[in-house]
Amino acid sequence: MAKVAFIGLGVMGYPMAGHLKTKGGHDVTVWNRTGAKAEKWAGEYGGAAASSPREAAAGREFVFMCVGNDDDVRSVVYGDDGIFAGMERGATLVDNTTASAELARELAEAASEKGFKFVDAPVSGGQAGAENGALTVMCGGAEADFAAAKPVIECYAKMVGLMGPAGSGQLTKMMNQICIAGLVQGLAESIAFGQKAGLDIEKVVSVISKGAAGSWQMENRHKTMNEGHYDHGFAVEWMRKDLGICLAEAKRNGARLPVTALVDQFYAEVEAIGGKRWDTSSLLALLNRN
Structure with a gap:
């Protein structure tokens, strides 16, 4: 059992912190900008706020x-009331936020100067993955720091991997989001095409999902897309934040992301028609507009 803190109890953090307590049996203290939510979590899981x-x-030991x-x-990291002001030498900060690689490197350097350890550890799997303790966690940092943190991270993950030095986890998450952007647009166009052609989308997907076209998005989103339901899942505004990070990093490293940039524009159009909090699969809504 480790002494653990969890900062940020949004749709992802709330269940992730819960798994640290219930699955890992760790001693967990939480903080959230809205204090009532931290108190609710403490009452539900038996930790402290x-x-x-x-x-x-x-x-x-781990934050x-x-x-x-x-x-x-x-x-939440810097300042008199920040995480670094409370951490003790030898403790490890694990950042599950999807943020820039530049920030991860900054935090790693600042942590090292203070005698702390740091692992950038963005996650993939969405709210369902967080609730089921089945997230994919992409990490960056020193091998020894990762090895110490891995057993604790595994409380809310199905896959945890070290990608390289600090910032590598964030860069891997960028690759993940780049892939998803293209996949969802392709799936949206395919379903729109099938609907226009008068095909039974469920029947079609039951076949093509077992071949080279298959993906997590197809398996988990085709039904709600076909029905025009988008009030769930990973919000468009969050995806645009992530794609903005990808495009900014590409500008720095010289990578060309033409499809990613185009899909980001499509998501901007989804936001303009009121879909800011719709699931990312709502790209189909644009194609079906009259």
């Missing part, structure tokens, strides 16, 4: 963090 990131991190973006990370 702290009044600040600093208080949550005090005396903890996990899952917040919104680079600015949110900095706001």
Whole structure:
């Protein structure tokens, strides 16, 4: 049993912290910007709620963090009430936020200067993956730091891998999102085509999903897409944040991402028609507009 803190109890962090307590049996203290949510979590899982990131991190061996973006990370890590102000030498900060590789390297350097360990560990699998403890976790950091954190991370994961030094986890997550963007657009176009052709989408997918066209998106999203239901899953605004990180990194490293840039524009159109919180599969809604 480890002494653990979890910072950020959104749709991902809330169940992830829960698995650390129930599956791992760890001693968990949580903090959330909305204190009532931290109190609710503590009541549900039997852990403790702290009044600040600093208080949550005090005396903890591992501090996990899952917040919104680079600015949110900095706001809870630095400062008098931040995570670093509470951590003790030798403790490890694990950042599950999907953020920039540049920030991961910054945090790794700052942590090292203070005698802390750091692992960037963005996740994939969405809300369902978090709730089921079946996330894929892509990590960056020193091998020894990763090895120590891995057994704890596994409480909410089905796959945990070290991709390289600090920032490598975030770069891997960018590759993941680039793949998803193209896959979802292709699936949306395929379903729109099939609907226009008068085919039974369920029958078609039952066949093509078993071949080279098959994907997680096809298996898990074709039904709701065919029915025009998008009030669930990974929100368009979150995907646009992630794709923005991908495009910014590509600009730095010289990679060409023409399809990713185009799909990001399509998501901007989805937002414009009121789909900011729709699932990413809502790309089909654009194709079906009259």
